[in-house]
Amino acid sequence: MPDGLVWPSLPDWHLSTYAMPEPEHVPCLPYLLDSLSLVYLPKASKLEETELLDRTLDDAYRAPTDSVRSVNVLDPELQAGRVHAWLAPGTSLDTFKLTPNAYRNRNRYSRTEGDSLEVSVVLNDGEMSEERTKAAEIYRDRAADLPINLSVHESLTMNDLRSVFAEPNDFVHYIGHCEESGLCCADGNLSLETLEESKTRTFFLNACGSYHEGLTLVEKGSVAGAVTLTKVLDRHAAKVGTAFARLLMHGFEIERAMQLARRRILMGKDYAVVGDGTYSLLPVGDPGVIWLDREDDTFELAYEVLAASTYGESYSTPFDDTTRLHGKSSQGVLDGDELVELLEATSLPVIYENEFHWSDELAAKL
16 A cells, blocks of 8 residues: 555654663663653753733732742753653643653552542642532542442641652542641641652642642652643642543543643643643543534534544544544534533543533533
């Protein structure tokens, strides 16, 4: 068969890793080979502060008046790939921060069908209860279909919060503040450096400047998690937190879940992933997304499955009988009634006119 007939049907490459050739990165090579990742030398420039939008309104940020630990963010030169990993010094935009320990930790955790998931939600600031309530509802809803044990904690002390991360947990959703000295607790700030070992598989530290604490969790035993690079607005954090929770519970890999969740706000670049971003807490089904544009009385629709770890597999589209390779989108044109019927029958993230929606919510608006 001529190459000209084959190439158009192939998807973009699923994963690229930007690796500094250092001795400590040698143990990552088998994992990179197993994932069929493209590997490039890292190239990046320093990101100007104005590009991160220096904001005021400090009283609205998810942080007390004390400062948060700074992160020097780089602007990488990205190559081919739908998902990008940064195995090099520094922190770069639009990549997840990979470390050798993330791969080692991944091998520690195994899950078979029927095993229950241990999920803990920690609210350490009462003013942020809305995110706690919505996130807990999402986890409880999924518990109707999956074996999930949910624990909800409030106003934990340093010892109590340390115990949450030290005890076996599949996912910990922390909602609160973070300062230079650690995560804020009822009796002080907890530096996760004091944690002997993390037995929390994945996490979301939804607090200002939680990047360093999240990276410490990966070094102490976690596989991956979501963090913030700087201060974040309370209302923005709540939007990202609830979207991320729902995406994670629907099988999205951590990096893909964050890529979509941060579309809910203007300042999405404030969020990042540390550890193995291709890791999925619930590898169920084919987690897909709909891209939607309106053209007069019809809607142009593109659907694709977003997964960096399922390269070479295929999926069926929700609106016709066609089959595509993961990473290759399928297109269609629907009228308004057909679109609403499709959206009501699915539970999918939808990017409509560059804004994030859930399919059921968008169906009610159209």
